[in-house]
Amino acid sequence: MISEPFANKKTWVHSLDPRLRVCTAFFLSCLFAITNQPVLAACALIASALLLGCSRPPLSALLRRLAGVNLFILFLWCSVPFFTPGTPIAKFGPLTCTQEGLDLVWLVTLKANAITLLLIACIGTMSASLLGHALQALRLPDKFVYLLLFTYRSLFVLADEWQRLQTALRLRGFVAGTNLHTYRTVGYLFGLTLTRSLDRAQRIHQAMLLRGFTGRFPAFVLLRFQRHDFLFAILTALFLIFLLFFWNNPFFP
Structure with missing residues (x-):
């Protein structure tokens, strides 16, 4: 059976408007995915971890989710540094580890974990029915x-x-x-x-x-923006501006 271990808490993250959480997850995930600066990727990981920490997720379920993602990344660590051309820094028999390969796989690790934590915090804290109502309210x-x-x-x-x-x-x-x-x-x-x-x-x-199904489910959940939703939207917008401002900044290599 499929469980929803992150959707059963009562925190301010769970009380956020689901439409806002879906939009936040979409825009921030896209921005995290295309960033090519490790410092910004690290900032994204820290922000996602803080947001997820506010939702008080069960540790065992969180570790299982992260293990599934990082198991795939482990294979990248075992292959990308040795097959990416660049400056050699170490040699293991016939394989040569390059600095560019390590930089690339480190960036992928930061971005993958940042996106995973963000999706768990924003989408994983909703039930499937609530997610459906949010997508329907967003005119999908x-x-x-x-x-x-x-x-x-x-x-x-x-x-x-x-x-x-x-x-x-x-x-x-x-x-x-x-x-x-x-x-x-x-x-x-x-x-x-x-x-x-x-x-x-x-x-x-x-x-x-x-039972009279006409092709549309009636929404029993009233979606309405509240004060903390506006505050979260402002903080998210400021974080987006921060990432975009330092996108090509020379102080962030």
């Missing part, structure tokens, strides 16, 4: 919003069907191995999961039509 296409929401729900349906079939296999004494019977059984398991999920999705669609 209804089909895109509903596709996102139904995909999120369908993942739960797939997980539920998969667990049901696995339980049925265990009750029948199935033991997985490296033989043709296991491969055939797992193939049947995947096929049954998809067909049962499709059948349940059709029943859900029919139930929605019987």
Whole structure:
């Protein structure tokens, strides 16, 4: 099952208008992604960490998210410094580590973690339904919003069907191995999961039509800007101006 470990707190970050959080995540992520200065990337990482810290995230869930991102970055550390042309600084057998390669992978590390922390702080602190209402309020296409929401729900349906079939296999004494019977059984398991999920999705669609679904979900959450939303918007704008002002500043190499 998909959990929402960051959306269950009651902090001022969670009370921010979801439309503001979506816009903040979008614009700052784009700016973080295109910066090519390590100092600005470090500032972005610090700002994202401070914002996330204000939401008081559960440490175990946060470390799991960061581990997934940095596991990929670890492969970059093992390859980019040795295959980027530049000034050699160390030699490990036939491989030569360059300063330009280290600078590049360090910049990627800072930006990737900054964007990850920002998305967790702004988007991860919202439930899926609240995110859908925010996207709908921002005038995104209804089909895109509903596709996102139904995909999120369908993942739960797939997980539920998969667990049901696995339980049925265990009750029948199935033991997985490296033989043709296991491969055939797992193939049947995947096929049954998809067909049962499709059948349940059709029943859900029919139930929605019987309840008068017209292609649009009514919004039960009233989205309204408050005083702390304006204050957060001003601080975000000032941070954007700071990043843009020092974009090509010679004091920030």
